Amino acid sequence: MNSDTIKIGIIGIGGIGGFVGAPLAKKYKDSTTKIIFICRGDTKKAIQNEGLLFESKGTKETIFPDLVSDNPTEIGILDVLILTCKSYSISSILATYQDCINDETVIITLQNVVNAREIIRETLPKTGKIMEGCIYVASNVKKPGHIQHVGGPGKIFVGGNEDQSILNLLAAGGLDITHVANINEILWKKYLFVAPVAAITSAYKVTFGQLLEDSNLMEILENMMMEIQSLASKNNINLTNEDIKTSKELLTKFPFESKSSLQLDFENQNQTEKPFLVDYVIEKAAQYGIETPFYNRINSLLL
Template sequence: MNSDTMKIGILGIGGIGGFVGAPLVKKYKDSTTKIIFICRGETKNVIQNKGLVFESKGTKETISPDLVSDNPTEIGILDVLILTSKSYSIKDVLSTYKDCIGPETIIITLQNVVNAKEIIQENLPQAANIMEGCIYVASNVKQPGHIQHVGGPGKIFVGGHENKQLIELLASGGLDITYAENINQILWTKYLFVAPVAGITSAYKITFGQLLKDQNLMYILGNMMMEIQSLASKNNITLTMQDIETSKDLLTKFPFESKSSLQLDFENNNQTEKRFLVDYVIENANKYGIETPFYNDVNEKIKTSCNVY
């Protein structure tokens, strides 16, 4: 990290990238900390010409970062790269922007997975400074260049090699971010909520509120969480029944009409993270001899209702 200037790239200006990027741009505009939005296509064109529209808690504002680009040469070597793109695109984006990642570049992951570091190291072995993380928020793309924060506290946890200077800089920039030594425990605890909820809401095409009101589906959800609990134990992570109850209670913290990002991607005929949120559980549980009848049933329902195989 350069003591005089700081180049922070946010890769993927969707719901999460916009939520993270907006406060940083507001705080560090016209300073030695440069915020770069890395995006392409219509999103890039809209933000370059009109700025990013960000809605949260009844307010709407337009912000313009220091640079909006999909050109690695124009972006240059980054001090920090915050990966907010979907899990399925990590391999491709690392290949595209490998020249923006130097020996000192810190990569922060905010995907809904428990193996982001492994994915990065498989595709970019030279990446030495990886801070795995997660974020608790519901933030969606209303249209390219227009992000709406619909719920969730926006709390970010990151692990890896502790960097107090960076955490303080991001916190001063308006992010609710905390360093956690036990990041794997936190990643699995979030996965305990995200993966089953994504699966069941996609399979049955229901909102969070509708799920909460259906006792039968809540029973299925609880059993899906217990299947993840069994898988976590094989990875030396202990998830308790209280963790499961806390995860189910999280549904009450979101608006009734909230939908999982997996469900929204199915609805919009986009590429989805099913491989990371559904298939990953079934395949890895199978390796350990763990039975997953509830996940299997939801998977079959997704295949039928969403026409995927």
């Protein structure tokens, strides 16, 4: 820890950041653990003025963190930085807030990628202790400062530089978080679901429920998963046919009308994570000589 006061920063108060930040800010209000929401623009203004409106399981609650800021000087050195931003923002965000990170800062990643450590180390070659992670949840922004949890258990898995005191602190703050020995396997298992589902629903403009009802699209989805299975094997990760079956069945756990964040970004004409969820698969597979005809087909629909 950097001092007696523990400072936890959550960067990017969107669907995931709001889901993670809300229970922590509620639990640690008026304590020596300070929860900082790092955001800007309309989101920053809305939370500063009205608090974070968090909606989950039919209930709504307004929560005020200890600080809402985008000023590195005001934020200061963080003990924990939870990255809940989109994958394409990691490098620029770390560059902006590098003065808030020292050798003791624990950086927790919750992106839908399998190479977060590599992305971080491009900007911060040595600074910070990295715990790569992922979260199983569907949570969206209804409007700036208003987050709606729509599905998924919110289970968080992390690996890497284990810091049990930090993990205990986050768990006591209401997060369902578990440290695992082989985080890469879990990251790839989530990627097996997230990447192809996000790509195919975006390409064909269908919800999770509509995807489930279309046998032709489900066949394409399975073949995309098999292409990721081949890529994972080149990274010493064994994704089984049972893993593919489990990933397909996971679609049934979400509401019929659910959409991936990639699809929502395409619909709203925002910057997207296509480079990390589609291009990455095609480019890395090509390096290993793996053919990806199904991913290539989906990619052609997204260009």
